[in-house]
Amino acid sequence: MRNFEYYCPTRLVFGEGRIAKLPDLIPSGCRSLMIVFGGGSVRKNGVYEQVKAAIGNIPHTEFWGIEPNPCVETIRRAVEQGKRASVDFVLAVGGGSVIDATKLIVAALCTDMDAWEIVLSKKAEQTKPFGTVLTVPATGSEMNSGAVISRADTKEKFAFSSAHPVFSILDPKVTYSLSSHQVACGLADAFVHVIEQYLTLCGESRVMDRFAEGVLSTVIEIAPSLVKRHDDYDLMCDYMVSATAALNGMIAWGVTQDWATHMIGHEITALSGLTHGASLVIVLPAMMRVLREQKRQKLLQYAERVWNLHVGTEDERIDRAIELTEDFFCSLGLPTRLEDAGIGREIEDEVVRRFRDRSVSFGEGRNVDADCCRVIFDCCRSSRAKK
């Protein structure tokens, strides 16, 4: 097991009707609150009314319009508004994009630095405190300090580290109005987050392996019912808990991490606009195929414990586990090939070019570089229908 530090001070407030607790959670000294929203779905699902009713007469301003894959251009406007209002607490009401945007807003509120410079600096020096009301289980951003921000004019997308939310409210009923595609992408995102922390080296921690396998097994178990109907409270609870636990650090104690799938996925999204979760399900099966020797032992454990594959040769079990993974994503209605998702060669070329220009290499072996990325693209290009 590797040395590690774990610090996750977010207060998680989970369950039906918990938005009403906002007045107890927002610091009592708060004199100017800014509430950050996305595109307006919260007006339809009742969340907006619940939030407004809960905050009562706490002085506040609203910022609307954080887009999926939040852009620094939009965030700059929120920062201006927040500075004008001398905001001392920010409440993010939305999914991972709204929360990620808020993580940059609270950093930019404390400095004269441009927001994009903060992203490029990799870590915010100082932040205003903030809380969240989560509406889309997927990114885990509600209980970690990370954020991913896009820049529209250059089609770039980078991660940076900010602060943890002071609190996050998770009411499973809020998610009933999500579309099947949103739920599918959220499940895929949670699944791949776990894989990034699991499918690396064997034998680093029995407990972390079990935790990771536990979340994967749960996502696989609940997905078929969940993509059909989103109003099963118990299923939604497990979906929400899976997505949060997948990326709050709890399954990462002392284990080697990967994140190469995310690095490639981010570029695809930045260049094509494809939803984050949808980009990951294309890259992951190819990543497993290309790095099968490096990941052999863990793939075998994954095959056995997550997919219950006990018979056949080692290679047959690995083949089958990768196939079942890809089948699983397809069963969620998500294409697993670039061609099926409408991603053309020009995007592949640009991702490879960027990796080469930046001289980057990712993954637990630091060997997912531009060349390896090209091989991965070769492996997930052709339509699956042509198999």
Add this chain to the structure above:
Amino acid sequence: MRNFEYYCPTRLVFGEGRIAKLPDLIPSGCRSLMIVFGGGSVRKNGVYEQVKAAIGNIPHTEFWGIEPNPCVETIRRAVEQGKRASVDFVLAVGGGSVIDATKLIVAALCTDMDAWEIVLSKKAEQTKPFGTVLTVPATGSEMNSGAVISRADTKEKFAFSSAHPVFSILDPKVTYSLSSHQVACGLADAFVHVIEQYLTLCGESRVMDRFAEGVLSTVIEIAPSLVKRHDDYDLMCDYMVSATAALNGMIAWGVTQDWATHMIGHEITALSGLTHGASLVIVLPAMMRVLREQKRQKLLQYAERVWNLHVGTEDERIDRAIELTEDFFCSLGLPTRLEDAGIGREIEDEVVRRFRDRSVSFGEGRNVDADCCRVIFDCCRSSRAKK
């Protein structure tokens, strides 16, 4: 899934050599530190020297002599010493007893209330900040806000709620000098902590069930090697992580909890001095047997997922799972019957009398009262050798 709040702000600093990080972890403004120790084992295993070397010239005072099952009488002396020194940060160096005692010390430092009154009030109003250097993985106290305190003159033992440690340092190498009995009791404690949060109702959370089963499976897997030798770094890592994860709230999100085994175990310890973990392994198998109908569905899940029991009737699988649980504790060298542990009828009678006097009832069904406790004692009285 039940509504829940989760808040665990302790910074976990894990790994070899991490005690040297103390100067970065103790708040820089600390003007008077008190270090709380147990009986002196830290002088033999090098921890004392590491701590002293790390804190350098931070002004500090030492308090020695916290006993196993820490007594309020000892704690009062520590509080007096701390008040005289105007202590503003406390460092607990030891196992669960030292950490639990420190949780009461930091509360009593903030008030004129007697320490036992704080325990009886169930929750400390205010505390000084504190950190820990853990030397015995068992109670999970290093990452939660709970503590259990004894009173020597009345032989009472009660839990109360204090604050979380600001940080906890877990260096697996520190545990190499533990005795086999200490490791056995620590493993048993961690195991039963998980069971208290798991063996109640079925279907409340798939993720929490998987997490709980993951810790149980790990403890079962590592125990045989671990009780024989304590210098296997990787095994010790998993033992430490299991004990911490067993009681830091991570496996308790939204699930019904039990804790009846602990309530009976605490009384046995208070009256007989039996080590905490050793008391639990006597009560638990009997608890499973007596409440088998109430816990039937979860016992079946436990049998299947933790003990891999897939054949036989339901009752056969439950019988076997309980037997394997008791065998497991015996394999750690811990007696699982009152007679084998030298606990006489007079102690049984006193526990039952106390429960009756206090009109208490425990467990997820609130039905473990004085009468039920008597039935449980009947079930774990006779020596196992007589079976």
